[in-house]
Every structure is written in structure tokens, then in C-alpha cells.
Amino acid sequence: MPWDIVVKNWSFLAAGLWATIEIFVVSMIAGTVLGVLMGVLRTSRVFLIQITTRAFIEVFRGLPTLITMFFVYFAVPMLFQIEIPSFLAAVIGLTLWELSEIAEIMRGAIQSIPKGQVEAGRAMALNKAQVLIYILMPQAVRRMLPPLIGVYTRLVKGTALASLVGVNDLVMAGKIVVERTLEPLEVYVFIMAVFFIINYPLSVLSRKLERKLI
Amino acid sequence: MGFDFNFIMEQIPYLMLGARNTLIISVIVLLLAVIVGIVGALAKTSGGRFLRLITGMYVEIARNTPELVQIYFVFFVFPSLGLKFNSFVSGVIAMTFFGGGYLVEVFRAGIEAVPKTQVEAAKSLALKNRQIIVNIVFPQALKICLPSLIGYLIFILKMSSLLATIGIVELTFVANDVIANNFHAFEMFSAVALLYLIMVWTISWLLGIVEKRFKYEL
Numbered sequence: 001m002p003w004d005i006v007v008k009n010w011s012f013l014a015a016g017l018w019a020t021i022e023i024f025v026v027s028m029i030a031g032t033v034l035g036v037l038m039g040v041l042r043t044s045r046v047f048l049i050q051i052t053t054r055a056f057i058e059v060f061r062g063l064p065t066l067i068t069m070f071f072v073y074f075a076v077p078m079l080f081q082i083e084i085p086s087f088l089a090a091v092i093g094l095t096l097w098e099l100s101e102i103a104e105i106m107r108g109a110i111q112s113i114p115k116g117q118v119e120a121g122r123a124m125a126l127n128k129a130q131v132l133i134y135i136l137m138p139q140a141v142r143r144m145l146p147p148l149i150g151v152y153t154r155l156v157k158g159t160a161l162a163s164l165v166g167v168n169d170l171v172m173a174g175k176i177v178v179e180r181t182l183e184p185l186e187v188y189v190f191i192m193a194v195f196f197i198i199n200y201p202l203s204v205l206s207r208k209l210e211r212k213l214i
Numbered sequence: 215m216g217f218d219f220n221f222i223m224e225q226i227p228y229l230m231l232g233a234r235n236t237l238i239i240s241v242i243v244l245l246l247a248v249i250v251g252i253v254g255a256l257a258k259t260s261g262g263r264f265l266r267l268i269t270g271m272y273v274e275i276a277r278n279t280p281e282l283v284q285i286y287f288v289f290f291v292f293p294s295l296g297l298k299f300n301s302f303v304s305g306v307i308a309m310t311f312f313g314g315g316y317l318v319e320v321f322r323a324g325i326e327a328v329p330k331t332q333v334e335a336a337k338s339l340a341l342k343n344r345q346i347i348v349n350i351v352f353p354q355a356l357k358i359c360l361p362s363l364i365g366y367l368i369f370i371l372k373m374s375s376l377l378a379t380i381g382i383v384e385l386t387f388v389a390n391d392v393i394a395n396n397f398h399a400f401e402m403f404s405a406v407a408l409l410y411l412i413m414v415w416t417i418s419w420l421l422g423i424v425e426k427r428f429k430y431e432l
Contacts, residue, residue: 062414064375066386067407074399153278160280164379171283184290192279192287199278 006190009177016173017194019087023159023169027091028152031098038099039106040132053103060100066161069093073165090162090169098155105147109140149206153199160195170194221398222405225388232388233409239306239384240371246310247370248363251317256347258322269318276315282376284308289380305377313370320362324355357428364421368414375410385409 006013042053060068073089076082084092113136121131163172174191178184222229257269276284288308289301299307328351336346378386389406393399 058415059411062411062418063407064372064386064410066375066378067389067403067410070386070389071403071407074393075403076400078397079400157278157280157282160282161376163282171280171286175286178290184294188283188287188291191283192275195279195283196275200274203274203278 005186016170020169027094031095035099035102038103042107057100060096065097086166101151109143146206146210153202232385236384243309247313250314251321254318255321273315276312301380324359328354361425
């Protein structure tokens, strides 16, 4: 196999990989922050908050991420007469999916902690925010960790969708190199290897933590 | 810009065709992935060392690389290796590859969840290995796996949207195809999103029923 195709186009592919990493990091941070927030809101006792957060989560977990991304990229600009750059559309699409997944994990983690602890905290004159920060969160985070990393591995794979709204990510770069060289095998093996190298350690870590924490 | 209902009404037959194809492809892929999953799980639980290694490698590759790239791999790389399939077959192969990767783990967990005493009891009744697997372990494992299988139908259905990229006429393709000519992106993607949600929510409602029923039986 003429592996020099990857070497010769290295700077081009590396630029793509960099875009992929950028998309991953930005959506990971945005999705985690918003997801944790949404998860806390989801456990609210106020009916209106409960129902809106639940609807939001059900919609964006139910939709294929590609459809969400296309909606942001094609439909929203038409509706509001604005332009949304590819990169932003990809990040928003991935973040909407990811934050919903994380919110659901967060809700599960909070609700798995015995009610008695909240009551005990309240009995010790802690206010609601203190109960959340000092009692619920530290335990919830431990329980959340394995599925959270699972979501991150899916996010890494999801970044490939960015190429479909025109981001020059690794997948797009690979496609262009293939069109130029007509050597798909090397390029696609390379792309798969890159994603595997990022994802495999994450999924091993997730499984290890799962065994440890249960 | 208002919401053009009439436009969507005109597109309903095409949308329904897309939704139907999405469902058909998803079910075909699920069935094939179940076969891959069962074979892989048997290899992983009762195969030799080499077989276990190969299956393990398959599972890790299937689960840790992007689904989209796997679809491209089958569609663009296979022909250069002399394996030419049309886009439908390519799509089904790729989706079965990653779907199967997940189901191997599902069935392995299911098989391992069957109590060991069942196997011992079967052995003491002088059943052959094949009989133990087919008649004792398998029916119980399948029952344990059923909720996960329905869950993975949702996963597969959502992932089938990627097949639009290789030209398979399913729901996402229909949306792209229509807006390429008519620019009604907002109406089209709203309609398509709604159809996906109806399908996904129906399946997860079904999942809820199955889970509730089996909780008492197990």
C-alpha cells in the first residue's frame, strides 16, 4: 500500500484533524456545562420548568443529530434571514444533542441519590443551593462519570457529521484527498485509525470506571 | 416568512416514501445486526482464544470509529478492492457492521446474565453443548436482551439518516432532495424532524411497555 499518500497530504489532513478537534472541544465544553444545568433544572419541582426541559431533552435526544445540524444550517437561516457559518452550525447541532444526553444522565444521577440525604442536609439548615453543591453534586459526578465519557466517545464520532454541513474537518479533508488521488483505502484507514486512537482509550476508561464505581 | 403548509401537503407522498424506507432499512439492519451480534457473542463467550481476539477487535473498531466513516469506507473503499455493491447494499453492510458491534456486547451480557446453575443443571441432564446453548441459554438470554434490542432499533433508525450521504432514498435524503429544488428548508426539515420524532417516540413507548412487562417476569 502506498502510504506516502497520507504523508504527502499530511499538512492538509492535519488541518482537517485540527478542525475536528476544535469542534469536539468546543461542543464538549458547551454541552457539558449546559447539560449539567439542564439536568438540574429537569429535577425542578416547578411543573413548567419540568415540562419544558423534558420536552427539550426528548426532542434533541430523539432527533438524528444530522437532522438537528441540517435544521440549524439550512432551516434556521431561512427563517430568520441570517447566515450561520458551517463551524457554528456543526457545534450547535452537536451541542444540542450532547447537552440533552448529559442532562438525562445528570437527572438519573441526582435521582439515584437517596432522598434522606437531601432531607438530612435541609435538617442541618443548609439551603437548597448548598444541598445541591455539597451533597448531591459530589455524589452525582461520581455516578455520572462512566456514562459521561460514553457520551464523549459518541461526540468524537459525531464530529464526522460536521463535514456534511461543509466544515473542512478530517473527514472532509480525507474526502478531498481521495478525490485528488483516487486512493481511498489508505486515506480511510488513516481516518479510522485517528478516530480509533482518540476513542479507544476513552471507552476503556469508561468501562474501567464503571467497574470501579459500581 | 410564514410556514407554507400547502407546500408540505404536496410533499406528503414523497415524505411517506422516505419514512417507509427509513423504517424498512432500520428493520433489515437490526435483523442482520442481531445475527452478527449472536454469532459474535457466542464466539466471545465460548470460542477459542483466537476467535475471542478477532471478535474483540471487531467490536472495538465498530464502536470506536465514526459511523459516517464506516459508511464511506464500504461505499468508497470496497469498490477499489474489487467489491462493488450498489448504495443500498453498501449502506446495509456498513450499518450492520457497527450495529452488530454493539449487539455483540448486548448478547454477551445477556448470555452471561443467564444463571450458571442453569448450564450445570442442563449438563447433569446429559444435554449436549449445542442443546444447552440453543435450548437453555439462548431463549433466556434473548428475553434479557429484548429491551436493549428495541433501544438499538432507535439507534439504528437515527443512524440511518447518514445513508442520505451515499444516495439512499430515505427520510433525510427526501429533505435534501426537495430543498435543493424548492428552498423550503424550514418547512421540509420541520416535517422530517417531526416524522423522525414520531418513529423514535413510538419505538421508545413500545420499549417502555416491554421493559415493564419483563421486569416482573425476570
